[in-house]
Amino acid sequence: MTILDPTASSPSPGVAAPDRGRAAFVAALVISFGLAAIVGAYVDWLWWPLYSGIVLTIVTVPIVLIGAIAAALTHGLARRISLVALAVGIGLLVGQNLGPSRAELLVGDGTLALTLDGPAPASGSGGASCSTVADGTEISVSGDPNLSLDVPDEPLVSVWFEKGDRWEALRGGPRAPDGTMLVITVTPRAVGEDGTPSTIGMGADETSTVEIDYDSTGGTLRFADLVPLTGVDYTGESMDLSGTIEFTCEAPVAG
Numbered sequence: 001m002t003i004l005d006p007t008a009s010s011p012s013p014g015v016a017a018p019d020r021g022r023a024a025f026v027a028a029l030v031i032s033f034g035l036a037a038i039v040g041a042y043v044d045w046l047w048w049p050l051y052s053g054i055v056l057t058i059v060t061v062p063i064v065l066i067g068a069i070a071a072a073l074t075h076g077l078a079r080r081i082s083l084v085a086l087a088v089g090i091g092l093l094v095g096q097n098l099g100p101s102r103a104e105l106l107v108g109d110g111t112l113a114l115t116l117d118g119p120a121p122a123s124g125s126g127g128a129s130c131s132t133v134a135d136g137t138e139i140s141v142s143g144d145p146n147l148s149l150d151v152p153d154e155p156l157v158s159v160w161f162e163k164g165d166r167w168e169a170l171r172g173g174p175r176a177p178d179g180t181m182l183v184i185t186v187t188p189r190a191v192g193e194d195g196t197p198s199t200i201g202m203g204a205d206e207t208s209t210v211e212i213d214y215d216s217t218g219g220t221l222r223f224a225d226l227v228p229l230t231g232v233d234y235t236g237e238s239m240d241l242s243g244t245i246e247f248t249c250e251a252p253v254a255g
Helices: 016-046 050-073 076-098 165-170
Strands: 106-118 122-132 139-143 156-163 181-187 200-203 209-215 218-224 242-249
Touching (some): 016 050, 016 076, 016 165, 106 139, 106 156, 122 242, 139 242, 156 209
Antiparallel strands (some): 106 122, 122 139, 181 200
16 A cells, blocks of 8 residues: 655646746747847838938937836836837847948049030039949939020029939939939029029939949939929929930048
């Protein structure tokens, strides 16, 4: 006959439950951290300029501080929620700072010459601002060529174009089929009755013809079939602009 020892311990079915709960919570923290790091890296990739990327830091730092303080002062469910918030905040910062970075942007001066075939032959040149990368695959150029148009008031003509994933990620809006964004504005020196100039804005979209050949030192852009731009900045009538832009970029420096 077997005599049971009443002092002997017996397995408790509830012992493993807290361990499984802790393991699940740790897994949740790891997953929260990992997903937040991916989001932080992706947002930083899109918001590559410092003045845009710092927005993520401004939003994330309070999350980390509040999560850390709440985790230290609370218990139970509230503490777990605080730890998850802390993991998310740290993950965002880690992803932002340790994720992939874009090529260094190089900024320099240059020249820009605009030759119009239409609506009437005209040409002019002036200084330009260039932003590019070392391998020349991405570029942004803007300038105000001293273009003499046969219209009253000798309007000011401005040109701005850019090409590259860096710019497409940062800005939407219409672009040529090859991804080039081109904006040409014509602003009369005289103002209207409301005290503002009647600016004409023409840009490239998917129906436009744009051919660009460039590297980090300059290039040529040919355009036709531009479309009117809309918005509060563009109140003038459209113009049938077509022509060629030739540009140079001096040796750039880190921006």
